[in-house]
Amino acid sequence: MRRPNGLAREAVRFKPASFAGTFLALLMSALIVSACGILLETGLRAAVPPERYANAPVVAAADQNEYVVTGSGEDLEKEATPLPDTARMDAALAARAAEAPGAAAAVADFTFPVHATDTGTGTGTGTDSGTGTGSRARALPVAGGALTAHGWGSHTFTGTSLTSGSAPREGEVVLDAGTARAAHAAVGDTVVLETAAGRQDFRVAGVAEAGPGDTARTTEGGALTWFADTQAATLAGHPGKADAVVVLAERGTGTAALADAVQQALTGSGVQVRTGDDRGAVEDPGLGYAKVTLFGIGGSFGGIAAIVAVFTAAGTVALSVGQRAREFALLRAVGATPRQVRRAVACEALLVAPLAGIVGCLPGIGLAHWWFGQLQDRGAVPHAVDLHVSGFPLLAAVVMGLLTALGAGWAAGRRPARIKPGQALSEASLERLRPGPVRTLLGVGALVGGAILTGVSARSAGDDAAGAALGVVMLFMLAVGLLGPLVARLCAGLFGLPLRGAGPAAQLAAANSRTNARRLASAITPIVLAVAFSSTLVFMHTSETHAADRQLRAGVTADHVVTDPAGLPVDAADRAARVPGVEAAVGLLNTQVLVPTGSGEFKALQGAATQGVTGSGAELAEVQDLDVRDGGLDRLGEGRIAIDRTLATSADAGVGDRLPLYLPDGTEVSPEIVAVYERGLGLATVTMDRASLDGHVTSAFDSTLLVRGGSAKSLTDLGEVTDASGYATEQNLDARLGAWMNNTMAAVLGGFAAVAAVNTLVMTVLDRRRELGTLRLVGSTRRQVMTMLRWEGLLVAGVGLVLGSAIAAATLIPMMSGVTGDLPYVPPLTYGALAAAVGGLALLAVTLPARAALRRWS
Numbered sequence: 024m025r026r027p028n029g030l031a032r033e034a035v036r037f038k039p040a041s042f043a044g045t046f047l048a049l050l051m052s053a054l055i056v057s058a059c060g061i062l063l064e065t066g067l068r069a070a071v072p073p074e075r076y077a078n079a080p081v082v083a084a085a086d087q088n089e090y091v092v093t094g095s096g097e098d099l100e101k102e103a104t105p106l107p108d109t110a111r112m113d114a115a116l117a118a119r120a121a122e123a124p125g126a127a128a129a130v131a132d133f134t135f136p137v138h139a140t141d142t143g144t145g146t147g148t149g150t151d152s153g154t155g156t157g158s159r160a161r162a163l164p165v166a167g168g169a170l171t172a173h174g175w176g177s178h179t180f181t182g183t184s185l186t187s188g189s190a191p192r193e194g195e196v197v198l199d200a201g202t203a204r205a206a207h208a209a210v211g212d213t214v215v216l217e218t219a220a221g222r223q224d225f226r227v228a229g230v231a232e233a234g235p236g237d238t239a240r241t242t243e244g245g246a247l248t249w250f251a252d253t254q255a256a257t258l259a260g261h262p263g264k265a266d267a268v269v270v271l272a273e274r275g276t277g278t279a280a281l282a283d284a285v286q287q288a289l290t291g292s293g294v295q296v297r298t299g300d301d302r303g304a305v306e307d308p309g310l311g312y313a314k315v316t317l318f319g320i321g322g323s324f325g326g327i328a329a330i331v332a333v334f335t336a337a338g339t340v341a342l343s344v345g346q347r348a349r350e351f352a353l354l355r356a357v358g359a360t361p362r363q364v365r366r367a368v369a370c371e372a373l374l375v376a377p378l379a380g381i382v383g384c385l386p387g388i389g390l391a392h393w394w395f396g397q398l399q400d401r402g403a404v405p406h407a408v409d410l411h412v413s414g415f416p417l418l419a420a421v422v423m424g425l426l427t428a429l430g431a432g433w434a435a436g437r438r439p440a441r442i443k444p445g446q447a448l449s450e451a452s453l454e455r456l457r458p459g460p461v462r463t464l465l466g467v468g469a470l471v472g473g474a475i476l477t478g479v480s481a482r483s484a485g486d487d488a489a490g491a492a493l494g495v496v497m498l499f500m501l502a503v504g505l506l507g508p509l510v511a512r513l514c515a516g517l518f519g520l521p522l523r524g525a526g527p528a529a530q531l532a533a534a535n536s537r538t539n540a541r542r543l544a545s546a547i548t549p550i551v552l553a554v555a556f557s558s559t560l561v562f563m564h565t566s567e568t569h570a571a572d573r574q575l576r577a578g579v580t581a582d583h584v585v586t587d588p589a590g591l592p593v594d595a596a597d598r599a600a601r602v603p604g605v606e607a608a609v610g611l612l613n614t615q616v617l618v619p620t621g622s623g624e625f626k627a628l629q630g631a632a633t634q635g636v637t638g639s640g641a642e643l644a645e646v647q648d649l650d651v652r653d654g655g656l657d658r659l660g661e662g663r664i665a666i667d668r669t670l671a672t673s674a675d676a677g678v679g680d681r682l683p684l685y686l687p688d689g690t691e692v693s694p695e696i697v698a699v700y701e702r703g704l705g706l707a708t709v710t711m712d713r714a715s716l717d718g719h720v721t722s723a724f725d726s727t728l729l730v731r732g733g734s735a736k737s738l739t740d741l742g743e744v745t746d747a748s749g750y751a752t753e754q755n756l757d758a759r760l761g762a763w764m765n766n767t768m769a770a771v772l773g774g775f776a777a778v779a780a781v782n783t784l785v786m787t788v789l790d791r792r793r794e795l796g797t798l799r800l801v802g803s804t805r806r807q808v809m810t811m812l813r814w815e816g817l818l819v820a821g822v823g824l825v826l827g828s829a830i831a832a833a834t835l836i837p838m839m840s841g842v843t844g845d846l847p848y849v850p851p852l853t854y855g856a857l858a859a860a861v862g863g864l865a866l867l868a869v870t871l872p873a874r875a876a877l878r879r880w881s
Contacts, residue, residue: 044786046379048339048779049428052332053383053420054390055775059328060416061391063321066314071303071407074239076269079180080278081285082297083120084267084305085110089617089685091626104628105311107615108687108720111264112294114256119292120268123284125276130252132267133174135259136722137248138217138589139163160213160224163198163206163246169589170202170216170246173237174255180269182234183249188227193254195228199247203230216248217593219260219723225250260723267305268294303407313404320394324768330497331556331772333423334504335549335779337431339786340372365433372428380421387420388412394767401763466505473498473833480837492838496559499830503551507544511536514547514822525814528807532814546783546819547826550861553776554827557857559834560769562849564762566835567704570843574650574705576751581607581646581729584750587742590724595741596637599730606732607645610637610725612713617685620673628685631670634707635716637725640665640698646729649706654678654698656710664694664711667703669842671696684709686719704843777864784819784868788812795877805877809870816869820862 599608640656
């Protein structure tokens with residue numbers, strides 16, 4: 024008898040179709056695991072090279088994360104959550120940093136938006152400085168009306184230099200050369216600018232050529248201005264605060280030594296001292312969110328994808344081994360030992376799995392590159408971040424595939440290896456009608472666990488409901504995989520009833536499916552996977568979007584909605600209120616806060632969309648209907664907020680309670696809840712007065728203006744005017760763009776499962792060539808055999824579609840009940856396309872190999 028490795032080589036040689044299916048399954052597994060692993064590693068190692076601070080060896084800045092601490096002692100864990108906006112530091116710390124040994128200078132850095140506006144409407148003049156000319160204010164023709172402002176002191180490290188005039192003093196401004204030329208502005212002229220401090224006249228003190236540090240993160244052609252350092256913090260809306268402090272070194276002082284000295288000088292301030300690429304994270308706060316996004320895809324989604332990949336690949340390997348039960352039985356009958364049979368199966372895995380893993384990593388790298396590029400194009404990841412491709416995730420993908428093949432092969436080969444030689448052939452000719460007791464027990468346990476989590480999800484809200492729903496789909500899928508033969512036999516009997524009246528071919532298809540339940544289960548499982556995960560991901564988003572759109576359309580009761588991408592004028596609400604016919608005008612500043620939820624090991628920081636209201640709660644009620652369910656908006660004001668029902672449930676808080684939360688810059692407050700409302704998904708999860716956000720956001724300009732009464736034409740000077748329906752359509756478009764990530768994950772996971780399903784169906788059909796030939800020999804026509812196979816394919820597709828849809832429904836119904844308070848929204852065309860794709864793939868996977876198998880019998 025040949026050695027086990029020789030048996031394995033011969034098996035691969037004479038059974039290429041069976042091993043081709045195994046090879047493809049392991050290849051796809053390596054593809055998806057390597058792609059997600061590359062994105063995960065990129066998220067862990069992501070860094071942004073400094074551009075603005077490229078010539079600044081040391082930068083001190085506040086920590087841009089808030090932390091949740093769980094456990095104690097050795098079990099202590101700190102989970103960082105990026106802040107929604109920039110956390111700032113005390114500008115006075117620049118003086119302390121300048122005293123550090125080796126420091127040549129320390130400069131407080133400021134970056135903030137300002138607006139160009141109509142002339143002749145300022146509230147102050149630059150002539151107070153004693154150098155003004157009193158000339159008429161000039162308009163600045165700036166695209167979009169927005170300029171980026173800095174403190175003039177930053178020119179020491181950005182490379183910006185004056186081409187005319189002098190450094191600005193209070194009440195003065197320096198313009199970049201391009202803006203000055205476009206406005207025909209010269210030194211001594213007056214311009215009107217809007218800042219967080221209001222609309223003011225500024226005397227042009229100088230014109231400068233922007234250096235590389237100032238232009239690095241400014242859009243091409245973006246206008247720049249510089250103000251006096253003593254006035255910049257106030258104009259930014261953060262008196263006494265700076266974005267960062269840049270420390271320049273004396274000649275001969277090393278970066279490490281200077282950083283240590285600055286750290287010592289700033290001890291007790293709570294700021295962080297950054298060098299190297301860590302400086303880039305200070306100037307690009309998007310890096311924190313990029314890491315969270317990449318970790319979510321590579322870690323959370325990657326973990327689910329890896330489980331699905333292993334589960335599917337293991338099923339394919341088990342099917343391949345099971346299809347050769349007669350061969351193993353013959354080996355046992357001629358004297359092969361159980362150990363030789365097991366070693367033969369292991370050698371087959373060693374022959375196929377490594378090569379499949381290596382080949383699968385190549386398209387996996389391509390998928391990671393494409394996915395990463397799409398994230399950059401959509402602004403989720405800064406363009407300065409590079410994709411990291413190392414050998415570790417590729418090795419992990421290959422090893423995971425190998426272990427999967429070995430484990431699945433060992434499990435599938437146990438029974439033929441244990442059977443006594445005399446019983447081997449008779450046992451191989453019979454199919455086991457039900458799985459073993461251990462597998463049955465585990466399957467029932469997964470089924471019960473899924474049912475329990477369904478109840479937990481139904482009683483939860485927000486992120487808690489989504490987390491429980493993920494467990495629901497995973498457990499039900501595990502139950503289908505473990506109880507596959509039982510489920511397949513039951514479904515074959517149930518779905519086979521309608522086939523009894525569809526002719527002999529349909530009756531034979533139903534009988535085949537009932538008799539060969541294991542074969543049916545192996546074909547159904549990947550289809551159930553594809554349908555369940557794709558439906559959950561896609562319809563979860565359609566449900567949220569549908570509910571949000573409905574709430575938004577019902578909630579905006581204003582006649583006109585005014586918006587501007589760069590922000591509205593600082594006095595937009597007051598100006599609108601003076602327009603004839605206007606009954607109410609309320610400005611909204613849209614931002615986000617962080618709210619602690621959960622307790623113990625389940626504590627987390629939940630991001631909550633927030634609207635800051637310029638006006639009273641009574642005025643807000645005239646232009647926006649939040650659908651208040653408890654309390655009232657009349658007490659909305661300083662230290663008092665209103666929140667959405669789902670947040671109230673997640674935070675276990677209600678009217679009269681104080682809700683701890685972190686403002687956009689990380690400032691911790693505990694306002695009183697005065698109202699709980701229903702339409703937070705479409706409008707805002709948290710509603711607070713606008714003054715509570717002053718000094719805690721980068722842009723002090725309102726995002727939206729809601730106006731009741733008046734005419735649209737009279738409001739056009741304030742921004743783009745639309746009605747409530749048009750505004751809802753625009754917001755819905757943004758939501759559709761945000762759905763890309765969910766749809767992509769659904770396509771990756773569903774596509775993988777679909778390929779696995781086709782692969783499995785092809786393997787099962789090719790394995791039945793002897794059976795199909797027998798049908799032809801006893802008189803069945805080619806058409807009758809093909810019709811039978813098509814009915815079997817439709818039966819497989821129907822069972823997989825129904826089971827997958829049932830799992831998705833069991834997942835989505837309780838989750839959407841907690842998140843939106845309504846049933847899931849399933850677009851008929853989308854579901855119809857999914858059903859047609861499942862049926863079409865099943866028919867193709869059955870028909871094409873069957874035609875090839877029947878050619879020899881024609």
